[in-house]
Amino acid sequence: MKAVVISSPGNLEILEKPLPVPGRGETLVKIKYCGICGSDLHAFTSGFLPPDLTIGHEFSGIIESVGRDCHGWKPGDYVTGNNIIGCNKCSSCKNGQENLCSDMRRLGITDQGAMAEYVLVPAKDLVKLPKDASLEMAALSEPLSVGLHAINKVKTNRNDHILIFGAGTIGLVILTLLKHFGAKSVTVVEPDPARRNIAEVIGATKTIDPLINSLDSEINKLTDNKGMNVIFECAGLPETIQEACSQGSAGATVVVLSICYQPVELNFLSLVTKEVKIITAFGKTNEEFKKAADMIASGLVDLSPLITGLISLDKIAGAFHDHSGGKIKTLVAF
Ligand SMILES: [Zn+2]
Ligand SMILES: [Zn+2]
Known part of the structure; x- marks a missing residue:
């Protein structure tokens, strides 16, 4: 073979x-x-x-x-x-x-x-x-199950303003799942225009080019200066992980599921005073894999x-x- x-x-x-x-x-x-x-x-x-x-x-x-x-x-x-x-x-x-x-x-x-x-x-x-x-x-099914596992870790709800860093496969499956489960808004940060375009086709509320636009002002506009409730970090760079951790509202959850090979320096002062939770997600369970495969096979997600x-x-x-x-x-x- x-x-x-x-x-x-x-x-x-x-x-x-x-x-x-x-x-x-x-x-x-x-x-x-x-x-x-x-x-x-x-x-x-x-x-x-x-x-x-x-x-x-x-x-x-x-x-x-x-x-x-x-x-x-x-x-x-x-x-x-x-x-x-x-x-x-x-x-x-x-x-x-x-x-x-x-x-x-x-x-x-x-x-x-x-x-x-x-x-x-x-x-x-x-x-x-x-x-x-x-x-x-x-x-x-495999990449979808990775996104499903990350969402299961944080249990998002319909009132959440959600931010995704990176519109590669994993960022885009998370976007697709959030459109299915429901969220108040889903914003995608991605420097590549072709990738932002796909995020828009899937239904991102907003896409942001971080090389041109100020994330702070865009996010403040969208959330009435409160910040994002849930942030998925799927880009895997020290800067994007730092940025992801700085865009949370009080009580926000940051889910890091990218693979970043370098150490990341974080200032914990504002994270502690806002009780921002940083959690990680890796892979998926067999149960999540089956759920993801079933979602695709039954046409629940496209x-x-x-x-x-x-x-x-x-x-x-x-x-x-x-x-x-x-x-x-x-x-x-x-
Ligand atoms: Zn893979
Ligand atoms: Zn084992």
């Missing part, structure tokens, strides 16, 4: 690998679509993954074969699956928090990923899709504005080399 690896920093290769055989509790999934994630692009430039590891973790497909003890699963089932593979034994997993598993495996990072013609996935981490589901859209590219496998190297601002989610069709 064909499988995509990052053979060295900046180099993508399509290798011919043997077809894996599902072991106990495992299924072999024939991939239909796999999305290119920001984390794949980061691995591509930094080259931190083993050179023979198949990348990819945002997938949909059809079960090809099943190993022993995969009750309820059969060849031909339409599926997507959680890339976070919990050990099922630790206290986090027993608590339903696979995203905090102490012995976590992840497709495309620790285990062979889904940017391949076939991938092995434990049956416990799969979600079955109805036969009329769009497998193209279902490949976005993520089609996020799909900015649909390519065949032979075009994948080009997609990694040219991932400029306006490109949100590129799906590889197998």
